[in-house]
Amino acid sequence: MGGTEHLTVARTGATLVLTLNRPEAKNALSSAMLVGLYDGWVAADEDDGIRSIVLTGAGGTFCAGMDLKALAGDGMAGEQYRDRLRADPELHWKAMLRHHRPRKPVIAAVEGHCVAGGTEILQGTDIRVAGEGATFGLFEVRRGLFPLGGSTVRLARQIPHTHALEMLLTGRPYTAEEAARIGLIGQVVPDGSALDKALEIAELINGCGPLAVEAVKASVYATAGMTEADGLKDELARGWPLFATADAKEGARAFAEKRPPVFRRA
Structure with a gap:
């Protein structure tokens, strides 16, 4: 490798x-x-x-x-x-x-x-x-x-x-x-x-959603030097689209069905 x-x-x-x-x-x-x-x-x-x-x-x-x-x-x-x-x-x-x-x-x-x-x-x-x-x-x-x-x-x-x-x-x-x-x-x-x-x-x-993990990491570093207001604006722009992903829907289904989620980075 x-x-x-x-x-x-x-x-x-x-x-x-x-x-x-x-x-x-x-x-x-x-x-x-x-x-x-x-x-x-x-x-x-x-x-x-x-x-x-x-x-x-x-x-x-x-x-x-x-x-x-x-x-x-x-x-x-x-x-x-x-x-x-x-x-x-x-x-x-x-x-x-x-x-x-x-x-x-x-x-x-x-x-x-x-x-x-x-x-x-x-x-x-x-x-x-x-x-x-x-x-x-x-x-x-x-x-x-x-x-x-x-x-x-x-x-x-x-x-x-x-x-x-x-x-x-x-x-x-x-x-x-x-x-x-x-x-x-x-x-x-x-x-x-x-x-x-x-x-x-x-x-x-x-075991977590990879799109969510990477977006959360990116948000933490990107907003570190911003004002709180700018940081919150940036966070919303990064985070809100994740709720429309297939992975987010899978996470909710898996929770309801009491099983581990199968995330597909989609």
């Missing part, structure tokens, strides 16, 4: 699972990983049979950020990826969910390190689950760098202002419990079970 040597792709029912697969380097981002990630987001959006996406990491860790040496490529083996990155200068930002938002819900299943670029990618996901031993943080300022993955814009919109600034300006690590307390992640589960919990959430999403 595609993928690269640093990004594996698997299908579980209606869920596409993307796995950062470079555990010997704590899944630090490489050219192969970024190209695989972007192709995975696109594949999920183009396949109407896929209703949700789970992003996780191999080897008990999520992502330790950018690997500048790996991004430079590894001889001829990395040439195909460098060619892709040169052909689309935005590709790495799209892969990291900075310049691309999949229309399907994205659930992060985090174990171990989720720091620097890992925490930045995390902010592009919709629902987040972490093992209790996971570690988060934006370490860039400790190295005299800037977190260009979107954190200075997104973080304060996702968690309280004071917590966002503390994370950005101190560069200190955060435990899973603390990340949950400030709202960066939604659930903390026993180590090793984050993927199972993410797939459980994905299955709940998969």
Whole structure:
């Protein structure tokens, strides 16, 4: 199903699972990983049979950020990826969910390190689950760098202002419990079970009407920067047409007949 040597792709029912697969380097981002990630987001959006996406990491860790040496490529083996990155200068930002938002819900299943670029990618996901031993943080300022993955814009919109600034300006690590307390992640589960919990959430999403799920996600993000009046107007324009769909009628019939609905994206 595609993928690269640093990004594996698997299908579980209606869920596409993307796995950062470079555990010997704590899944630090490489050219192969970024190209695989972007192709995975696109594949999920183009396949109407896929209703949700789970992003996780191999080897008990999520992502330790950018690997500048790996991004430079590894001889001829990395040439195909460098060619892709040169052909689309935005590709790495799209892969990291900075310049691309999949229309399907994205659930992060985090174990171990989720720091620097890992925490930045995390902010592009919709629902987040972490093992209790996971570690988060934006370490860039400790190295005299800037977190260009979107954190200075997104973080304060996702968690309280004071917590966002503390994370950005101190560069200190955060435990899973603390990340949950400030709202960066939604659930903390026993180590090793984050993927199972993410797939459980994905299955709940998969049982819902796909047109409704995608419209709801789009509405949340589209209206985030609007006034309440403009947001409500936009919501009505997006949501009202759904009531005339075959899926909406099927949902009502299934409820009346006490059976699971069979949605057809119509």
